Amino acid sequence: MPNIIKLDEVDSTNSYMKAHLSKLCDGDVVTARLQTAGRGRLGHEWAADEGMLPLSILLKNPPERENITARVGLAVCEALKELGEISAFIKWPNDIIIGSRKVCGILCESAAFGDNFCVIVGIGVNVSQTAEFFENAKLPNAASLLMLTGKAPERETLTEKIAERVKLRAAASFAECYDEYKPRVINLGRQVRIISTKGEKLAEAVDISESGFLVCRDESGTFEVSSGEVSIRGANGYF
Numbered sequence: 001m002p003n004i005i006k007l008d009e010v011d012s013t014n015s016y017m018k019a020h021l022s023k024l025c026d027g028d029v030v031t032a033r034l035q036t037a038g039r040g041r042l043g044h045e046w047a048a049d050e051g052m053l054p055l056s057i058l059l060k061n062p063p064e065r066e067n068i069t070a071r072v073g074l075a076v077c078e079a080l081k082e083l084g085e086i087s088a089f090i091k092w093p094n095d096i097i098i099g100s101r102k103v104c105g106i107l108c109e110s111a112a113f114g115d116n117f118c119v120i121v122g123i124g125v126n127v128s129q130t131a132e133f134f135e136n137a138k139l140p141n142a143a144s145l146l147m148l149t150g151k152a153p154e155r156e157t158l159t160e161k162i163a164e165r166v167k168l169r170a171a172a173s174f175a176e177c178y179d180e181y182k183p184r185v186i187n188l189g190r191q192v193r194i195i196s197t198k199g200e201k202l203a204e205a206v207d208i209s210e211s212g213f214l215v216c217r218d219e220s221g222t223f224e225v226s227s228g229e230v231s232i233r234g235a236n237g238y239f
Contacts, residue, residue, distance in 0.1 A: 002057075002163040004029045004156070011037040013056035014109055014122040021113040026060035029163045031155075035124070051129035051144060053155050057121040057163050059170050067174040067212035068108045068119050069094050069227060074181045075165035076104055076123065083153050083161055086145070089186040091238075092205070092214050093227035097186055100238065101143035102126075121166055128152040141238040174212055182208045187232060192216065195231040205232075 003025065010016050010032040017030050035054035062068065073090040080086040080096075088104075089097045096104035107122040126144040134142050146152040169177055182188070187205040194201050194216065206222070207215035213224040214232065225232070 001160060002027055002029050002167070004031060004159060004163070007032040009034045009036065010054075011035070012122075013054045014107065014120050017056045017058055017120050018109070018111050021058075021111060021116075021118060024058050026058060027163070027167050028058045029055055029159060031055040031159050049129060049133060051127055051133065051146075053125040053127045053158060055123050055125075055159050055162065057123070057166050059119040059121060059167075060116050062119055062170050064173050065110075065117070065119065068121065068170060069106055070174060070181055070212045071169040071172070071177050072106050072108065072121050072123070072166055074177055074184065075169040076106070076125075076162055077184055078169075078180075079158070079161040079165045080145075082165075083158065084149065084151070086149060088184075090181075090184045092185050092187045092208075092232055096125075098143070098145075098148045100141075101148060102139075102141050102238075103143060103145055103148065119170075121170075123162060123166075125158065125162075127155065127158070175210065178208070178210070185214075187214065193233045194225060195233060 012035060013030045013032055017024065032054055034050050073094060073096060076096050077088040080088045086098065091097050094106040095102045104123060104125045109120045111118045111120055126142060128146040129144040131147060185208055190205055191202060192205045194203060203216035203218040205214055206217050209215050209224050213226055215222060215224055
């Protein structure tokens with residue numbers, strides 16, 4: 001069972017973990033009743049109330065540093081399946097989807113302490129927020145597990161399940177996870193908008209490469225997209 005540090009309120013569980021690296025061990029987890037300044041990829045803010053479960057998991061010197069976000073996404077889907085036969089999918093690269101709604105986001109950050117290369121895995125799960133919360137936050141594509149399944153998992157049990165699956169998948173290579181990961185990527189076979197600092201372009205998402213990149217195709221041919229460079233949206237909607 002993972003060591004879980006439970007906080008009442010924190011700006012960000014990732015930030016807390018960065019500030020306390022010297023005191024934390026591989027696999028330690030930080031969670032909080034309320035996170036007030038959560039962050040997503042590319043500088044996006046993460047709207048939250050006490051219905052969202054924020055947690056961060058420390059991986060010290062993971063054997064394969066690449067594709068951590070992909071393997072974490074698979075781990076979260078597997079944890080939800082174990083908890084209640086919940087069918088969850090991945091909107092590449094880091095959103096967890098049930099039906100057509102986002103229930104979880106992932107932010108993996110690197111940190112160094114001494115000779116250790118660390119990855120801080122930040123996860124925010126929408127557990128029990130109401131439809132009114134997402135409406136007020138102007139998040140029409142998001143929902144909570146309670147809204148979508150009729151029940152909210154117990155927070156500590158959910159934390160333990162996710163942490164256990166993350167540790168297991170982080171210890172494996174992406175190649176070992178590929179056959180389970182690819183079928184869960186909901187973007188594949190769809191027209192997508194690739195959004196970067198250079199602008200937007202349309203393409204079809206056709207595959208996941210052996211490196212975890214999204215393989216796309218447009219009139220110019222086939223190309224790979226790195227998760228660090230872009231946001232991906234559907235041609236006419238969220239995915």
